[in-house]
Amino acid sequence: MVMLVYFLLLALVVPGVATPLVTIIVSRHGIRTPYPPGGEGNLTKESMAQYTTKSFPPCWPPGPESSGVWGSSITAGLTPHGGEQIRLMGRWMGTSNFSGVSCDDVAVYADISSSRDNETATNWTLGAFPTCKALHQEEVIKGDAKQVLFNDGSNQELCGFQSSKVIQSFLGGGKYEALLNAWKSQIQLVDSVVHCCSSELCPGHLPCNLSSLPIKYTGKFWAATEGAFDIAVFWAEFFLLEYLNGNPQYAQGQLGVSDLVDLYRMAVENIEIMDDHFASRSFESTMASHILGTLLQAAERKPIPGLSHSQNTKVVYMAGHDTNLILLRLLLGLRWQSHGWAQNGVAPGGMLIFELEQRQEGGPVVSIYFQVAQPAQLREGQPFSEPQAPSRVQVAITDCPGDPFACPLDAFKKMVISKLRPECIGIPALRDLVENHGAGSVPWPAQYWWTFLLTGLAAFLLGAAISWFIKKRRSSSLSSGYSSQELTS
Incomplete structure (x- = not known):
């Protein structure tokens, strides 16, 4: 008993032990049914027929006849298996990270224009906070109907994309041979499964296969092109979702x-x-400013306008899109490597986690993690445990001038603000927050005007003191009775 008390006291005084102030979770929705080719309309056998010459089993695509396989007939809707996976992740985090957090200290945000995001949010809270019945209702979700906070490019009222010329430069220009060749082996692998395509898709081109499908620039916010690459992406995602959803065949x-x-x-x-x-x-300046505002509010313990949760909030869960995770990564200059996935993968249920901790020596620091279940874990749907935990990797904050794994909040604030476009922030109060804290973006001489003023004043006072001292010495020498000639001889 004495030893136990000793170790408890030791834990309290060891330098560097952190006390969590707030955790922000930006999550992608769970496993869903696929989008149709091209990303528009409903997914039907007829809409898919032109992209394959094979006869597929009833589970292709999800629909009323195959709901027993997918569990849902809704196009791009959260599947029951996907909802269960989100609950399992929430249960793991609730036990591992939030056992001491009360119901009133949790805030939930989502893109409420998307039913799968709402369902993702309620499933996560059901797992993480099973006794907090109010958190399991969509009515408590802090919404974003205009997709200002969870902007994936669909809201271009304030800011838009670069010109088509810039975007096409990323594609290699021309007839997009560079794009096609860069992914040639993957496209051919997809084609070996689906045997694309119907002759109507590539008139005059024989054989009509996925590699010969013409690529055209469209500039849609969800896809820059249509044709070979876009259709290969559709099938690649379809195959993965089949596997992750636990479908018998994929x-x-x-x-x-x-x-x-x-x-x-x-x-x-x-x-x-x-x-x-x-x-x-x-498109991500609003989200990033919201994250920054939440961190500052938790550290300063005073409300910050533009946020819909209080300064006492310990957990902020934000159910959004893979797009939000990708844009945040690019904006903040992050990268990660999760178990089971390619670098920077953003699999269903993946989440970017921001933690603010108060160090016993020094001020609050920010750490970032990426967490996601491994592919087999998503398919099998087993509860997580210590031997079978989800992949959680710490993400280096590469532009932090201090410790990239424990970035001082003030340094993190300056770094984030330097990357934002205030005119693109869709929540006015958060725009004001960024502009009021934006001294770091002011040119160096103007930022430190007070330094020049104090330095000048100090130089003046020092000069006056030296002048007074010299005059005092001269006066003392003359009063000693020596002539000027004697003093220089």
Whole structure:
């Protein structure tokens, strides 16, 4: 007993032991049913027929006849298996990270224009805070109907994308041979499964396969092109979702998990063509300023206008899109490598976590983590445990002038503000916050005007003191009775 008390006291005085102030979780929605080719309309067998010449089983695509396989007939809707996976992740985090957090200290945000995001939020809180019944209702979600906070490029009222000329430069220009060749092996692998395409898609081109499908620039916020690359991305995501959802058959039984993970890189690349570094400042400045405001509010313990949660909030959960995670990564200059996924992968249920801790020596510091279940964990749907925990990797804050794993809040604030475009922040009060704290973006001489003033005043006073001292010495010498000639001899 004495030893136990000793170690408890030791833990309280060891330098560097941190006390959490707030945790912000920016999460992608859980496993969903696929979008249709091209990303618009409903997913039907008829809409898919032109992209394959094979006869697929009833689970292709999800619909009323195959709801027993997918669990849902809604296009791009959260599946029951996906909802269960989010609850399991919430349960793991609630036990591991938030056992001491009360119901009143949790805030939930979501893109309420998306039912799957609402369902993701309520499933997570059901797992993380099972006794907090109010948190399990969509009515408590702090919404973002105009997609200002969870902007994926669909809201361009304040800021937009770069010119088509800039975006096409990322594609290699011309007839997009560079894009096609860069992903040639993946496109051919997809085609070996689906045997694309119907002759109407490539008139005059024989054979009509996925590689010969013409690529055209569209500049849609969810995809820059249509044709070979975009359709290959559709199938790659379809195969992965089949596997993750636990469907008995995936990719016609012809591909392994490593193939699915590799093909999914195309989906991330496809998003990043439009949602690049330029777009991150246009569409993620609001989200980043909201995160910064939450950190400052928790540290200063006083309300910050523009936030819909109080300074006492300990956990902020934000259910959004893969796009939000990608844009935040690009905006803040982050990168991660999770178990089971390609670098910077943003699999369903993946989350970027910001933690603010109060160090016993020094002020508050910010740490960032990326957390996601591994592919097999998502498919099997087993509860997490210590031996089978989700992948959680610490993300280096590369532009922090201090410790990249424990960045001082003041340094983090200056870093974030330097990357934002205030005119793109869709919440006026947060725009004011950034502008009022934006001294770090002012040119160096103007930023430190007070330093020049004090330095000048100090120099003046020092000069006056030296002058007085010299005059005093001269006066003392003359009063000693020596002549000037004697003093210099």
